[in-house]
Amino acid sequence: MPNARISGIAAYTPDYKLTNDELSRMVDTNDEWITTRVGIKERRIQKTPGLGSSHMGMEAVNKLLAETGTDKNDIELLICATSNPDYRFPSTASVIVQKCGLGKAYAYDIQAACAGFIVALQSANAYVKSGLYKKVIVVAAEMMSSMTDYQDRATCPLFGDGAAAVLVEPTDEPIGVIDGEYHVDGTGLPHLVMKAGGSVLPASHETVDARQHFVYQEGRAVYRAAVTDMYESSLNVIKRNNLSVDSIDWFVPHQANLRIIEAVGSRLGIAPEKVLVNIEHYGNTSAASIPICLDEYKHKLKKGDKVILTAFGAGFTWGAMYLIWG
Secondary structure: OEEEEEEEEEEEEOOOOHHHHHHOOOOOOHHHHHHHHOOEEEOOOOOOOOOOOOHHHHHHHHHHHHHOOOHHHHHEEEEEEEOOOOOOOOHHHHHHHHHHOOOEEEEEEEOOHHHHHEEEEEEHHHHHHOOOOOOOEEEEEHHHHHOOOOOOOOOOOEOOEEEEEEEEEEOOOOOEEEEEEEEEEEHHHHEEEEEOOOOOOOOOOHHHHOOOOEEEEHHHHHHHHHHHHHHHHHHHHHHHHOOOOOOOOEEEEEEOOHHHHHHHHHHHHOHHHHHHHHHHHHHHHHHHHHHHHHHHOOOOOOOOOOEEEEEEEOEEEEEEEEEEEO
């Protein structure tokens, strides 16, 4: 049975930078308050009207195809991880496939909130290992600004827009996705949710007036659960694969909050220089945060490097993945 390796990675973020200083003119906040609490200085925002998550996903996928020299007709499957689909239906994956001209690819969306990338990558891993597909693209595309309430000082500093894509292919070498574990706890629903717009509470004048179509988050509850669950799932994967913290080359957590990242890394005992972080410049891009971070640091990643990925998101949904860079 072959392994599934990441054979290419590319990212796209919009040009517009929403800085803390600009935010401080929109809501009652300031650079020191934001930086101290979450470690974010700026975030990228897609400002062009009429463009959604699929546009950023298309940009990332086209860049990936160009950088890897991959023929569009060779892509058999595209999985899109997003919490910000262009439409309730059809899938954003189907829009990206059409925009990129991937005429022979099947495509669908995965909704696992901020854990979407590792969940989608696990699915790609299963397809490739089984032999069903040989060339799979996983793209995470998130226009978080579309669900951010810029009147809410607690949440509006957190989120940014962006997309990243990876190519997953079979290999006979002992590299690629090695192991992972994934969890869900539905009791987390009240703590991190968009209250309206679904079938439980369809859009109405009342829901719009009540500003219920934006991210609602109870920060303390989410912080506690995220630190505990990302730590425990990462530790389980490390132990199960007979790894030590010294043998891990890179630790790549979901970029939600610098304090969460620091707390998880510290509990695991991983040296700070092994923890990849770029939240200062991009904010929380949900499912796109891990692959955007990997793309930014890909010049440091060498074949054979042992990498732990971990993420936590609404649902609550969380997990960790061990891969050997290929």
